[in-house]
Amino acid sequence: MHPHTAAIKHGPSLEQAGAILTIDLAALRENYRRLRDRLGGAACAAVVKADAYGLGAGEVAAALRKDGCGTFFVAHAAEGLALRMALGAGPEILILNGIHPGAEVDCAEAGLIAVANSAAQLAAWRETARRLGRRLPVAIQGDTGMSRLGMPPSEVDGLAADALDGLDLKLVMSHLACADEPESPANEAQRAAFEDFRRKLPPAPASLANSSGIFLGGGYHYDLARPGAALYGVNPTPDRANPMRQVVRLEAKVIQTRDLPVGVGVGYGHAYRPMAPHRAATIALGYADGWPRRAAAAAFFDGQRLPFAGRVSMDSIILDISSLGRDLLPGELVELLGGNQTVDDIAILSGTIGYEILTSLGRRFHRRYLDG
Known part of the structure; x- marks a missing residue:
């Protein structure tokens, strides 16, 4: 991605939206040329x-x-x-x-x-x-x-x-x-x-x-x-390395952070209970935005993996940020899809295919189109 490239903006404003979906049109065009050349x-x-x-x-x-x-x-x-x-x-x-x-x-x-x-x-x-x-x-x-x-x-x-x-x-x-x-x-x-x-x-x-x-x-x-x-960006050769570039990047905003003591119930059904004290962050993304409820995956911040803690909710996900070494501030962004975790990765975790992940992405995102 090229974060400083001039972007076309669609959907809710950056300030109003809970998450940002970036579509890299330069990567899309490169994928087209790679396929055409074959x-x-x-x-x-x-x-x-x-x-x-x-x-x-x-x-x-x-x-x-x-x-x-x-x-x-x-x-x-x-x-x-x-x-x-x-x-x-x-x-x-x-x-x-x-x-x-x-x-x-x-x-x-x-x-x-x-x-x-x-x-x-x-x-x-x-x-x-x-x-x-x-x-x-x-x-x-x-x-x-x-x-x-x-x-x-x-x-x-x-x-x-x-x-x-x-x-x-x-x-x-x-x-x-x-x-x-x-x-x-x-x-x-x-x-x-x-x-x-x-x-x-x-x-x-x-x-x-x-x-x-x-x-x-x-x-x-x-x-x-x-x-x-x-x-x-979906892999057309599932038995081999993906020959295509990633086109989408999905980032969600941090809403708030908190301490989680040992044994406290986290999320719906208290499906997660920490065995050690945790620091947690709640982010503004959920299954209403097309994130599969069964995809108990992770987010990333500066390349560091932040696992989900508990179930995916309609509008939010709780992350374990204990290993980060710093707190996350409200409004900071964590990456859900991109270079660290692809559409195909989430499809595998969800028992589906990349097509369904892409077509399920919701309309509440602030959308940016980059080309250059």
Whole structure:
């Protein structure tokens, strides 16, 4: 992080908020370049659904545009329309879940690209093109073995001869279910199924690789890769060292400090009782801010680990600061996420994945965007 870099500020003011979430856009852009460089001649898009995994789709996409990213994927029409307003004309924005009935005209007029996951979605988009009297771009997604979204082989086989009338097929795509398990036979099975799927459609650019799929090798890269979590610092290769830079830093303010005598009950349920006298600090962060209640982790001050004492509360956490060698003052900051403790570290402690940690981060933080 670069604490003295000029920052864009969002959310509550620094004085009003209990915690600060810093998004390092320079690190994000570096992650994009690292992923793009692994692709050789394939293009690199960016998945910015769920408000760019909780970090701000408008800010993230605008930063990635500086490094030439011209294609963005979101999940819902509302996300696509908001991103179009933020970015203006130019970038391609694709709606991964397809467009819900009734939203087609709004999306078409905003220049969004529907990802058709079924024959019904494809027909509705074709009808929208007819109503508007102009051709519309479309992507078609096939289900090659994840059983989540996309046309199964039988549905592709049953497409009418005029299924693409009035439409420009911009992309043929599918999604890998086990890309983060490079030895899984499911990866090659899906790649083979994707080849079969492509043959049933007119020639078009192809996309299969997500963040982890990029690391499976060139056979999975095709024409366009769609990284998401790796852009934001989540490890796309869980069995190896993380090749990505950390993007987020989360710091919470100290509210007050106190002495804890031996045996005193600490927090809800008195789940913690010190076996020796402690000095404790209560910080302004809790599960209402997206910190997992089961993640009994630690905070850090000047690189020194300060373990949690007792359970995570809705708006606060108690820390054991006995080893610090000094007291903490109200308003001083301790680090919860950053160089000492990553999103993936907390995910492991919580029995979940980094994606969930990022997308759960709340809106009560003072948010800073650094780029430079």
